Amino acid sequence: MSSTLGNNLKISVFGESHGNGIGVVIDGLPAGKTIDMEAVLVQMKRRAPGRDKTATPRKESDAPKILSGMLGSTLTGAPLCAVIENTNTRSQDYGNLMTKPRPGHSDYTAFVKYHAANDVRGGGHFSGRITAPIVFAGAVCRQLLAEKGIKIAAHISRIGSVSDRGFDPVSIDNGLMTRLSESSFALIDEAVEEKLRAEVEAARLQQDSVGGVIECAVTGLPAGIGDPMFDGVEGVIAKAVFGVPAVKGIEFGAGFSLARMRGSQSNDPFRMENGKVVTETNNCGGILGGITNGMPLIFRAAIKPTPSISQPQKTVDLQTGENAVLEIHGRHDPCIVPRAVSVIEAVTAIALSELIGVKE
Numbered sequence: 050m051s052s053t054l055g056n057n058l059k060i061s062v063f064g065e066s067h068g069n070g071i072g073v074v075i076d077g078l079p080a081g082k083t084i085d086m087e088a089v090l091v092q093m094k095r096r097a098p099g100r101d102k103t104a105t106p107r108k109e110s111d112a113p114k115i116l117s118g119m120l121g122s123t124l125t126g127a128p129l130c131a132v133i134e135n136t137n138t139r140s141q142d143y144g145n146l147m148t149k150p151r152p153g154h155s156d157y158t159a160f161v162k163y164h165a166a167n168d169v170r171g172g173g174h175f176s177g178r179i180t181a182p183i184v185f186a187g188a189v190c191r192q193l194l195a196e197k198g199i200k201i202a203a204h205i206s207r208i209g210s211v212s213d214r215g216f217d218p219v220s221i222d223n224g225l226m227t228r229l230s231e232s233s234f235a236l237i238d239e240a241v242e243e244k245l246r247a248e249v250e251a252a253r254l255q256q257d258s259v260g261g262v263i264e265c266a267v268t269g270l271p272a273g274i275g276d277p278m279f280d281g282v283e284g285v286i287a288k289a290v291f292g293v294p295a296v297k298g299i300e301f302g303a304g305f306s307l308a309r310m311r312g313s314q315s316n317d318p319f320r321m322e323n324g325k326v327v328t329e330t331n332n333c334g335g336i337l338g339g340i341t342n343g344m345p346l347i348f349r350a351a352i353k354p355t356p357s358i359s360q361p362q363k364t365v366d367l368q369t370g371e372n373a374v375l376e377i378h379g380r381h382d383p384c385i386v387p388r389a390v391s392v393i394e395a396v397t398a399i400a401l402s403e404l405i406g407v408k409e
Contacts, residue, residue: 052174052179052292054288054289054399054403055077055399055402055403056403057077057402057403057404057406058075058076058077058078058190058399058402058403058406058407059075059076059077060073060074060075060183060186060399061073061074061076062179062182062183063182064132064133064135064174064179064182065168065170065171065173065174065176065179066135066168066170066171066172066173066174066176066178066179067135067168067170067171067173068135068168069134069135070132070134070135071132071133071135071178071179071182072113072116072130072131072132072133072182073130073131073182073183073185073186074128074129074130075118075128075129075130075186075189076128076129077407078118078124078126078129078189078193078407079124079126079193079407080124080125080126081123081124081126082123082124082193082196083122083123083124084122084123084124084189084192085122085192086122088192089113089185089188089189089192090112091188091231092184092185092187092188092191092391092394092395093111093113093181093184093185093188094233095184095231095232095233095388095390095391096180096181096388096389096391096392097110097181098382098388110136111133111181112133112134113131113132113133113182113185114131114132114133114134115129115130115131116130116131116132117129117130118130129189131182131185133181133182133185135178147169148366148367148368148369149364149365149367149373149375150364150365150367150375151356151357151362151364151375151377152356152362152363152375153353153354153356154172154175154356154357155172155175156169157367159173159175160367165367172294175294176294177294177295177382177385177388177389179294180293180294180389180392183292183293183392183395183396183399184391184392184395186395187391187392187394187395187396187397187398187399188395188398190395190398190399190401190402190407191230191394191395191398193402193407194398194402194405194407197269197405198269199267199268199269199270199401200223200227200230200267200268200269201226201230201265201266201267201394201397201398201401202225202226202227202229202235202265202266202394203229203230203235203264203265203266203390203391203393203394203397204216204229204232204235204236204237204263204264204390205234205235205236205245205261205262205263205386205387205390206261206262206263206264206349207261207262208245208248208249208259208261208384208386209248209249209252209259209260210248211241211244211245211247211248212241213236213237213238213241213245214237214238215237215264216264216266216345216347218330218331218334218344218345218347219327219328219329219331219344219345220345221266221268221345223268225237226266226268230394232390233387234387235390248384249383249384250383252354252383253383255360256358256359256360257354257358257359257360257383258354258355258356258357258358258381258382258383258384259354259383259384260295260351260353260354260384260386261351261384261386262349262351262352262386263349263350263352263386263389263390263393264347264348264349265347265348265349265350265393265394265397266345266346266347267335267345267346267347267397267401268345270335270341270343270345270401271341271343272326272340272342272343274340274341274404275336275338275339275340275341276339276340277338277340278339280339280404281336281338281339281340282336282339282340282341282346283301283336283339283348284339285400285403285404286299286348286396286397286400286401287299288400289396289397289399289400289403290348290350290393290396290397290400292396293350293389293392293393293396295352295353295355295385295389296350296351296353297351297352297353298350298351299349299350299351300348300349301333301334301335301336301346301347301348302331302332302333302334302336302347302348303315303332303333303334304334304348304349307332315332316332317329317331317332317333318330325343326342326343327343327344328342328344331344331345331347334346334347334348335347350393352385352386352389354384355381355382355383355384355385357377357381358377358381359376359377361374361375361376362374362375362377363375
């Protein structure tokens with residue numbers, strides 16, 4: 050089982066949801082750079098469970114313990130290793146999943162691939178809990194990217210049938226980027242928060258869950274980053290984003306809407322502005338031929354509903370080989386979209402650090 054990403058910047062994630070701890074090793078960070086740990090903890094808190102009614106009531110501090118790679122607040126150049134202790138587990142809630150896999154979850158496929166040796170407690174290594182060390186790694190990377198003038202922010206684009214306003218694809222305010230990147234319920238139009246929360250609550254009361262869409266933007270990227278064909282910006286970001294549990298789709302710029310357009314509608318006209326080449330629209334999402342064009346990079350990720358719901362579901366008994374009914378116990382998110390916003394930002398920071406390099 051390999052959970053390693055990158056070459057220029059390599060991260061390796063380890064641990065299981067109900068094990069002693071989870072963590073990450075980051076290789077390829079520059080020596081001598083100072084990391085603001087308070088800013089890192091802001092990102093950790095945005096993802097942490099037990100802080101909002103839309104999330105699981107499981108409470109974890111998600112406080113990373115640095116084992117190596119940092120002296121005080123300064124990166125040493127050695128691999129940076131951080132561990133997050135698991136302190137609030139109820140493994141007994143998962144006993145029936147050993148033989149009855151959850152529909153929509155990795156229980157069955159992991160059972161087959163790892164010959165029933167996988168840890169199913171809380172989802173094991175497939176759990177959303179594993180995104181905590183990813184957020185740590187991303188929080189470190191985004192500080193190094195910020196030194197280059199690169200900002201990353203995402204927001205809840207949609208939950209169920211309720212939507213937020215989208216980013217201006219051509220010009221995104223720095224103040225908005227900062228506000229979103231620090232918010233625990235990130236919205237461009239904060240007036241829709243009550244409707245979004247009502248959508249989650251309706252699902253929860255029906256012992257169900259609901260999915261949504263997260264939109265992410267990157268500003269300050271220069272033109273010319275990315276390599277065709279298989280190391281293009283879309284491919285590198287998509288690989289990182291699909292490492293996040295529950296992501297089932299991604300689109301850049303106008304995405305699938307381009308399939309309904311003609312070239313005269315989808316093409317982004319070029320013009321000069323203050324001696325710089327810009328585009329009048331941004332249907333391409335800031336990427337052409339896998340290479341950045343200097344405009345805001347924008348993409349959206351589709352997040353499926355949490356598979357662990359309280360309603361009885363049809364499954365099979367892997368021990369008896371018969372059909373069965375599963376009732377899931379434990380503490381689960383009725384909607385993971387709000388908490389996943391910081392995770393999408395984190396993997397974007399990691400992917401961009403791989404593309405750009407942060408050694409210097």
